[in-house]
Amino acid sequence: MDVIIRPTAAEAEELTARMIADAINAKPEFRLGLATGATMENVYANLSKMNKAGKVDFSQVRTWNLDEYVGLPPEHDQSYRYYMNKNLFNNINIDIRNTHLPDGMAADEVAEAERYDDSIEEAGGIDLWLVGIGCSGHVGFNDPGTSFSSRTHVAYLTNTTYEQNKIYFNPPESMPRRAFTAGVGTVLDAKKVVQLITGKRKAGIAAAAIEGPMTAMISSSALQLHPDTVVILDAEAAAQLKLRDFYDEVFMNDPKWEAYR
Numbered sequence: 001m002d003v004i005i006r007p008t009a010a011e012a013e014e015l016t017a018r019m020i021a022d023a024i025n026a027k028p029e030f031r032l033g034l035a036t037g038a039t040m041e042n043v044y045a046n047l048s049k050m051n052k053a054g055k056v057d058f059s060q061v062r063t064w065n066l067d068e069y070v071g072l073p074p075e076h077d078q079s080y081r082y083y084m085n086k087n088l089f090n091n092i093n094i095d096i097r098n099t100h101l102p103d104g105m106a107a108d109e110v111a112e113a114e115r116y117d118d119s120i121e122e123a124g125g126i127d128l129w130l131v132g133i134g135c136s137g138h139v140g141f142n143d144p145g146t147s148f149s150s151r152t153h154v155a156y157l158t159n160t161t162y163e164q165n166k167i168y169f170n171p172p173e174s175m176p177r178r179a180f181t182a183g184v185g186t187v188l189d190a191k192k193v194v195q196l197i198t199g200k201r202k203a204g205i206a207a208a209a210i211e212g213p214m215t216a217m218i219s220s221s222a223l224q225l226h227p228d229t230v231v232i233l234d235a236e237a238a239a240q241l242k243l244r245d246f247y248d249e250v251f252m253n254d255p256k257w258e259a260y261r
Helices: 009-026 038-052 080-087 109-123 159-168 184-188 200-211 219-225 244-253 255-260
Strands: 002-006 031-034 062-065 067-069 128-131 153-156 178-181 192-197 229-234
Touching: 002 009, 002 244, 009 038, 009 128, 009 192, 009 229, 009 255, 038 080, 038 192, 062 080, 062 109, 067 080, 109 153, 109 178, 184 219, 192 219, 200 219, 200 229, 219 229, 244 255
Parallel strands: 002 229, 031 062, 031 128, 128 192, 192 229
Antiparallel strands: 067 178, 153 178
16 A cells, blocks of 8 residues: 655645546546545546646546445436536546446346446456545445445445535435445455545544554455555645655655656
């Protein structure tokens, strides 16, 4: 696991966008895993600007998202399909037919989860999966207790996750308590994982996920198992890391990061 700390959230978001753009430029037929939430909005804004400036081309890119609420149609303003269209897909030159999310209205939830994993496998797997971290340490909606080998499934959301996300709904109690989520194992299958963590409220859980023991109670800790994970944090989110000085030294001296310093 590589850990990169930037002074501000804006710099962390810009670095994340640059890494994704560079990966796409190196392989135009890129298979990209995506996340939602406030943390990702500026990443997508940066990618949209880069696309408009001719610095990255999405015309051959295919995407898969981590999750979608059960019971929300795509046009609902809190569905993740709506979020992705608004924040990224409608602003870049991607073929919307190449963008994939679980169907929150699927009649057969088990079949839909299997179909989603199958679609990733049939495409050849995810080249890079962009993820964040929830306040309980979850990736996607893989709340505490989720197996590291889990595949795409419908999860019942914990109270912590519910409280964190219901503020986006009007009224708040209209937020669904169940959602499709790519499993921890589904994420670990990606060739590369890039995790973005910003803000002081994430400092404790970031330290636990990066430097603490691997545990199903913190699904993000499973990323320690992945052979090519890059965690990008701002200074506030990195405040409780014990090896902060070491991470900074590696970033400033390892030749592989020269283009991003």
